[in-house]
Amino acid sequence: xxxxxxxxxxxxxxxxxxxxxxxxxxxxxxxxxxxxxxxxxxxxxxxxxxxxxxxxxxxxxxxxxxxxxxxxxxxxxxxxxxxxxxxxxxxxxxxxxxxxxxxxxxxxxxxxxxx
Amino acid sequence: xxxxxxxxxxxxxxxxxxxxxxxxxxxxxxxxxxxxxxxxxxxxxxxxxxxxxxxxxxxxxxxxxxxxxxxxxxxxxxxxxxxxxxxxxxxxxxxxxxxxxxxxxxxxxxxxxxx
Numbered sequence: 072x073x074x075x076x077x078x079x080x081x082x083x084x085x086x087x088x089x090x091x092x093x094x095x096x097x098x099x100x101x102x103x104x105x106x107x108x109x110x111x112x113x114x115x116x117x118x119x120x121x122x123x124x125x126x127x128x129x130x131x132x133x134x135x136x137x138x139x140x141x142x143x144x145x146x147x148x149x150x151x152x153x154x155x156x157x158x159x160x161x162x163x164x165x166x167x168x169x170x171x172x173x174x175x176x177x178x179x180x181x182x183x184x185x186x
Numbered sequence: 187x188x189x190x191x192x193x194x195x196x197x198x199x200x201x202x203x204x205x206x207x208x209x210x211x212x213x214x215x216x217x218x219x220x221x222x223x224x225x226x227x228x229x230x231x232x233x234x235x236x237x238x239x240x241x242x243x244x245x246x247x248x249x250x251x252x253x254x255x256x257x258x259x260x261x262x263x264x265x266x267x268x269x270x271x272x273x274x275x276x277x278x279x280x281x282x283x284x285x286x287x288x289x290x291x292x293x294x295x296x297x298x299x300x301x
Contacts, residue, residue: 102287104287104288104289106289111293112293113190113277113279113291113292113293113294114231114277114289114291115291116288116289116290119286119287119288126286127286127287127288129288130288160229162231164231169287171217171219171281171283171287172217172218172219172236172238172281172283173287174221174233174236175221175233175289176233177223177230177231177232177233178230179228179229179230180229180230180231182229
């Protein structure tokens with residue numbers, strides 16, 4: 072079956088450009104998560120959706136980061152006025168019903184490089 | 187303070203041998219979940235095994251088992267009969283009941299399986 076998909080897989084942006092990263096969760100999965108993984112580090116939580124509701128955005132590093140999931144399926148992470156420190160892999164994950172300690176299934180990630 | 191500590195930046199193992207990857211955690215919650223993921227060089231985070239804090243038995247999934255020692259707050263991953271395809275980064279992660287489903291991650295252990 073289809074897993075979590077993310078696009079683009081690679082993105083190179085010039086400093087100051089806006090970027091949009093897309094995540095297609097596993098069909099029927101209620102919860103969706105975004106994580107940021109810097110080189111050589113573990114992932115860091117960014118934000119979490121239950122259906123279309125953004126229940127936690129405490130990990131978004133600045134107001135340049137914005138995420139949405141308007142119809143409770145596909146999600147977009149937008150970064151405005153990109154900075155070099157935004158260079159990282161952005162991982163999206165989904166889980167089935169949104170219960171605590173439910174397994175999160177990850178996509179392949181989007182590697183963002185800001186020059 | 188780190189909530190998830192993986193003290194082994196790199197590990198080597200001979201093919202067909204077993205290897206233990208260490209993970210210690212810090213939480214004051216009584217209810218929490220511990221997860222292990224594998225991240226090959228392709229970048230996708232692959233779920234391996236889960237252990238709930240109230241589970242009395244150690245979790246097992248095929249060649250993966252989790253040595254859960256609650257009093258010591260450790261959740262070590264044991265891979266039996268290592269295969270060349272096991273070469274990857276391995277991450278330990280925790281979800282605390284009071285932390286709104288975000289996973290907190292260690293820095294990972296790089297495992298190399300030698301033929």
